[in-house]
Amino acid sequence: MMKRAILGLLMLLSSAGAWAQPLEAPDLVITAVRLEPAFPAPGSTVQIIATIANHGTRTTNDVFAVEFKADRFQIGVRFLADLAPAQSLEVPISWEAKPGETVFRVSVDPFKTISELDESNNTFYKIVNATVNEFTGADLIVRRVSVEAESLTAGEPARLVAIVANIGQGPAAFVSTGFYVDGELIAIETLSESLPTGHEVALAVPWTVEVGERVIRAKADPNGELFELDEANNTWAEYFEFAPLPNRCAQIVSLEFASTSITLLEEMTSLPISQLVNVFIPAIRRQMERDYEGVNVRFYLRQPTGIFSAIFFSPENRLPILGLAPLDFGNLRKDDRGFVFVGSFHVNRGLRLAPPELLAILIAKVASHELGHMLGLNHNPNGGIMNAQAEINPYLVQNEKFRPEDLEYLKRILPMDCR
Ligand SMILES: [Zn+2]
Known part of the structure; x- marks a missing residue:
C-alpha cells in the first residue's frame, strides 16, 4: 500500500514534468540490480536480478531488450514488452561467479526500439566481488590521496599516500590499496592486520615525481578480495601538477572531451564514467606524451590558463574521417583547434x-596526428604517425611513432x- 502511494506520487511528479515538456512517452x-546470493563464492551460480521500471507516461508498445554485460562481455539478453507507466519487472539471468571483482553493466533498450522521455538513464553499473573470505559488514573507502616529497619536482623521490577508512558495520580482515598514476598501476600496498569499523589507516607506496598534470588515483581492495556493503565507493582520484611548469617555448595543449563524447565512450568501453575520466582518458594523454617525447608540448585534461591549443574530442560522426585539423606550418598559431571525432x-x-x-x-594516435598538423606537419609518404591513412584507419599506425624527419622538425x- 505504502509503495503504491509512493509510485502515485512519482506519477504526479512526472506528469507535472510532462506539462512543462509536452511529450508523452515511456x-x-x-532501479536496482541485486544478486542471489548477495555474497557469492567463486565458481558458484548466481542469479543477477535487474528491476526494470517505466517512469514515463505511456506504455512501451514495442519489444525492448535488457542486456547484461560482465566486464564488458555480453552474458545475456532478455526481451520484454508492454511495460505500463509506474509498473516494474524483475529480470533474472544466471552467472557463474568468477573470483575477484566483476563490473556488471545492465542496460535497458540498448537497441533503442523505444522512444523515451529520457534516453540518458538506461544503464546501471553494479560491482560484484566473489571471494572465499566471509562477509563481515566491512565497507572500505579512500578518503583522500596525497603526494609526499621534499620537492614536488620531476625526478624527485616521493610517496603516494592514501587514507583508507572502514565505514562499514564490521571489521575488514585486511586492507589492500592500489595506486594509479594516469590510470597505470604503480603498486598495491596491503595492511595485513584487520581494520575495525570506524577506523582509518594511511597506506603509501614509493613513486618518482613526473612532470606536468597527473591524475593520482587510489582504489581500496583493487582485486575484489573482500565482500563489502558497498563495492562502488572504493576509489578516489585527484589532479596534481608537478614542477617544472611549462617554459615560454612550450606549446600548451588542452584535451577537451564533450560530455556527449564521454557518453559514447561509455557505450563503447562499458567503463563507468569515473573510470573513463580517471583511467581511460588519462591513458590517451599518456600515449600522446609518449608520441611527443622530447618535444616541448604540455598536455592538460583540465582547462589550462594562458594561450593554448585544443584537441576537441567531438561526438560528431564524420566517417570515414576520424580527425581533422588545420595545417599550421611553423606553428604560427599557438591557439588553434583540432578535432577527433568520437562519433566516427x-x-x-x-x-x-x-x-x-x-x-x-x-x-x-589520431589525436597525435591532428596535433602534428597543428604544429606544421603535413602527411608523410614514408608513414609514421603522419601517414595519411592514420585519420581513417588508426590500426595502421597503432605501433608507429613520428618518422625521424618529422620528430626532428617538432x-x-x-x-x-x-x-
Ligand atoms: Zn592528416
Whole structure:
C-alpha cells in the first residue's frame, strides 16, 4: 500500500514534468540490480536480478531488450514488452561467479526500439566481488590521496599516500590499496592486520615525481578480495601538477572531451564514467606524451590558463574521417583547434569493439596526428604517425611513432630549452 502511494506520487511528479515538456512517452529505467546470493563464492551460480521500471507516461508498445554485460562481455539478453507507466519487472539471468571483482553493466533498450522521455538513464553499473573470505559488514573507502616529497619536482623521490577508512558495520580482515598514476598501476600496498569499523589507516607506496598534470588515483581492495556493503565507493582520484611548469617555448595543449563524447565512450568501453575520466582518458594523454617525447608540448585534461591549443574530442560522426585539423606550418598559431571525432569511432564496428586499452591508443594516435598538423606537419609518404591513412584507419599506425624527419622538425620548433 505504502509503495503504491509512493509510485502515485512519482506519477504526479512526472506528469507535472510532462506539462512543462509536452511529450508523452515511456521512460525505461533500471532501479536496482541485486544478486542471489548477495555474497557469492567463486565458481558458484548466481542469479543477477535487474528491476526494470517505466517512469514515463505511456506504455512501451514495442519489444525492448535488457542486456547484461560482465566486464564488458555480453552474458545475456532478455526481451520484454508492454511495460505500463509506474509498473516494474524483475529480470533474472544466471552467472557463474568468477573470483575477484566483476563490473556488471545492465542496460535497458540498448537497441533503442523505444522512444523515451529520457534516453540518458538506461544503464546501471553494479560491482560484484566473489571471494572465499566471509562477509563481515566491512565497507572500505579512500578518503583522500596525497603526494609526499621534499620537492614536488620531476625526478624527485616521493610517496603516494592514501587514507583508507572502514565505514562499514564490521571489521575488514585486511586492507589492500592500489595506486594509479594516469590510470597505470604503480603498486598495491596491503595492511595485513584487520581494520575495525570506524577506523582509518594511511597506506603509501614509493613513486618518482613526473612532470606536468597527473591524475593520482587510489582504489581500496583493487582485486575484489573482500565482500563489502558497498563495492562502488572504493576509489578516489585527484589532479596534481608537478614542477617544472611549462617554459615560454612550450606549446600548451588542452584535451577537451564533450560530455556527449564521454557518453559514447561509455557505450563503447562499458567503463563507468569515473573510470573513463580517471583511467581511460588519462591513458590517451599518456600515449600522446609518449608520441611527443622530447618535444616541448604540455598536455592538460583540465582547462589550462594562458594561450593554448585544443584537441576537441567531438561526438560528431564524420566517417570515414576520424580527425581533422588545420595545417599550421611553423606553428604560427599557438591557439588553434583540432578535432577527433568520437562519433566516427562509435559507428565504426572495428573501432567500437576494440578493447579499452587498445581503443585509448587508437584515439591517441589520431589525436597525435591532428596535433602534428597543428604544429606544421603535413602527411608523410614514408608513414609514421603522419601517414595519411592514420585519420581513417588508426590500426595502421597503432605501433608507429613520428618518422625521424618529422620528430626532428617538432623538436626544432618546440625545443625543450629556451635559448
Ligand atoms: Zn592528416
